[in-house]
């Protein structure tokens with residue numbers, strides 16, 4: 125593979141070694157494994173495992189790195205949204221991987237949790253919104269709640285460099301400085317700075333690795349990956365940004381890296397600026413008890429509309 129942004133030509137084994145190195149360096153830089161972690165009091169890391177290439181590579185790599193380290197326990201968490209002909213196959217991939225590496229694997233369904241299936245939500249569409257706008261709220265609720273219930277010290281997701289650069293550009297183009305500050309607080313800042321967060325802290329160890337290299341890694345390591353795209357995928361704006369970014373990266377290799385280098389610096393400044401603002405405080409949702417800035421959280425109000433449809 126030719127990595128134009130670095131000028132390197134890498135064979136399969138060197139590409140794998142290079143990805144391993146970048147992920148381990150990110151784990152160190154973000155301070156994901158605290159110095160006081162011990163075999164007697166191990167860290168529980170819950171991985172959001174969808175069965176797509178990113179989360180499968182992340183799970184494989186974390187297992188490769190920490191399987192012999194008694195200070196870290198890995199748990200995979202997969203979610204079935206109720207999407208016929210799509211999620212069943214990707215859950216097969218997650219089960220194959222978890223069984224192969226021997227880690228605990230939890231599967232949660234929207235049907236059991238909320239009595240909804242995304243196929244039905246899309247058909248009724250009571251709020252006249254894109255499918256992902258419902259689905260993202262439900263998924264975030266399950267990830268946060270289950271990570272806490274499983275006693276997680278960290279919730280890890282497979283976001284890669286392209287995902288992060290797209291999010292950065294979307295926040296810029298929408299002029300959403302508050303969202304940039306939230307992005308920093310949620311997953312870009314060093315873990316030690318997030319000790320007072322009300323949620324299990326998030327981490328994205330693949331965020332230095334371009335998407336294409338994650339896909340190549342999955343193929344080279346012969347990992348069980350589900351490659352299909354969700355039939356309800358509707359993040360049209362992200363798709364447009366992705367095209368822009370591909371064009372810029374082709375014409376100016378290294379664009380994604382430089383976007384993220386500058387963005388992280390600016391995001392830190394924005395987070396400092398917004399820290400002192402009178403943002404609405406968090407309190408418990410009167411329906412489900414989860415933390416929210418409103419009386420009724422977004423998940424409960426969406427479920428209400430779906431039930432009334």
Ligand code: SF4
Pocket residue numbers: 205242255256259260354355356357358
């Ligand atoms: Fe849900 Fe959208 Fe992802 Fe499909 S693409 S699983 S609808 S968030």
